[in-house]
Amino acid sequence: MSDPSGQSSFIQPVLVFCGAAAVAVPLFRRLGLGAIIGYLVAGVAIGPYALGLFATPETITGVAEIGVVLLLFIVGLELKLSHLWSMRRDIFGLGLAQLAITGILVAAVAVAVGVPAKGAAVAGAALSLSATAIALQILNERGELQTPYGQRSFAVLLFQDLSIVPILAAVPLMANVVSADAGGLAERLANAGKAIGAIVALVLIGRYLLNPFFRVLASSGAREVLTAAALLVVLGAALLMEEAGFSMAMGAFVAGVLLAESNFRHQLEADIEPFRGLLLGLFFMSVGMSLDLRLVLEQAAVLALATAALVGGKIAIVSALARLSGSSWTDALRAGALLATAGEFAFVLLPLAGTLGVLSATHAQLLIAVAALSMLVAPLAAKLLDMILVRAGAARPLIDEDVEGDRNASDQSSVIVIGFGRFGQVVNQVLLAEAVDVTVIDLDVNRIRQATRFGFQVYYGDGTRLDVLHAAGTGRARVVCVCVDHAETATRIVELLHAEFPRVRTYVRAYDRVHAIELMHMQVDYQLRETFRSALSFGRATLEALGIDPERAAEVEEDVRKRDIARLVLQGEGGLLDGADLLHGATVTPEPLMAPKFKSKALTAETRDLIAMDGDGS
Secondary structure, X not given: OOOHXXXXXXXXXXXXXXXXXXXXXXXXXXXXXXXXXXXHHHHHHHXXXXXXXXXXXXXXXXXXXXXXXXXXXXXXXXXXXXXXXXXXXXXXXXXXXXXXXXXXXXXXXXXXXXXXXXXXXXXXXXXXXXXXHHHHHHHHHHOOOXXXXXXXXXHHHHHHHHHHHHHHHHHHHHOOOOOOOHHHHHHHXXXXXXXXXXXXXXXHHHXXXXXXXXXXXXXXXXXXXXXXXXXXXXXXXXXHHHHOOOOHHHHHHHHHHHOXXXXXXXXXXXXXXXXXXHHHHHHHHHHHHOOOHHHHHHOXXXXXXXXXXXXXXXXXXXXXXXXXXXXXXXXXXHHHHHOOOOOOOHHHHHHHHHHXXXXXXHHHHHHHHHHHHHHHHHHHHHHHHHHHHHHOOOOOOOOOOOOOOOOOOOOOOOEEEEOOOHHHHHHXXXXXXOOOOEEXXXXXXXXXXXXXXXXXXXXXXXXXXXXXXXXXXXXXXXXXXXXXXXXXXXXXHXXXXXXXXXXXXXXXXXXXXXXXXXXXXXOOOEEEEOOHHHHHHXXXXXXXXXXXXXHHHHHHHHHHHHHHHHHHHHXXXXXXXXXXXXXOOOOOOOOOOOOOOOOOOOOOHHHHHHHHHHHXXX
């Protein structure tokens, strides 16, 4: 039996977190301030400096940071290597300029107010970074990650993550903890080799092992194992990069980029998404809990001035740089507001500098408070700025995160085909013949392997799962073609599509006549029985083989088709017995659409008996 005390100590903080989030997030969303502010305020409220419901926020920091790791993995899944290469100018140009200029100006201000030069340099580096989790979450809520300003903002964040390694290495050097002798040089070379080796290992594993690995697991049919494997890949890559001196978030991002072309991309995103949302919320709450309200009250004037100067200064610097890089003033201001916060690594760099004596304890505490307050103030500034731009007519209104129909993304397909069996393969060939951008989803690993050999891009995923449909970009598609083999599965998918994506047109493969009528009642945009037209063509070809004039055979085919459509409409409005006037005879199934020209003729005694019995009963 488990220890009751241990069980209680585990359940209580979970209840506190869930309760705080359930109250604060809907409230702040209703006020139009967004989920991030709700999480931050909830963290402040339950933290040790307010209600004291959670006394040790540092104990959850490690778990909470996994939310940032999973967020970067999902962002990586949406970026192909070619797209990442096309962003190199913004990453190494705009990103480097932002970090350098902001860091120098913050350090200069710190020196002016009495912070020693080494400590000021650390403060400049820490506060020039931006909160990746907050910026990307805001972009995701708006659906604007793929917009020009969203991509430029992400490029700056990516360069900041790359710069964390040398910044972390420089802090001990400032404190003279690491000597510059030959031994120190050898150690640094060894660390550099370890970092390069980790990157190479991650690239090789992602290139040659991950797809076969997921293919084997998918073949087992155990979905929970695939979810566990997804977490294994993300956390394993994060840990590998951390051991090599990089950030865990960077490792997860690289893993995501390597899997961006994988057939399992959408299923992986769907499996990771629930963990990402929960843990990212926990991360924001942990930031709120770290805010020392006593220090804020004691140094209110200083902290208010410092926070306003940091947020305002970063908005001005990023906006000016983005404008010089070719952005419009509207996009430049939005990018500046997104990147105005201090970064998550400020909570790593500043305590480290305080421990090593590079910063005094007082300066470190004040700077940590400024970093935390910027995370609270900057999202509010971003919201206010957007409201001003919208009212001024310089920007379109923000899109609510629950409405996806009008979002634009460069990597989203205009058509999604669910099911890659015999029917779906032909549909896909027709679409690709006109260079239509198609995303195909199927749950059969063998079909995926076969499709890859023919150049089709088919993703592993269950079309009856709403999270998979979201991950595939269904809300941004123009048409969804449901081509699965089973009627019940197709009906379930249509129900999901109509409930969650009402703007998307649904084209559905019907299994038989009854299923076609059911789909008509569900008001799909188009339905087609899988064998009807092929059977018509087959019948016409048979008539021609018997010597009937091709024009007459085509007329017969068209007449049968029109009779069938008319009867199908009547059956859809009434029941299966409606449209009987189009039939000749009382039998409903099979249903002749035209009067037979010849009387039935028995070939055996048993058949004669059956025909006689049928005649008696008619």
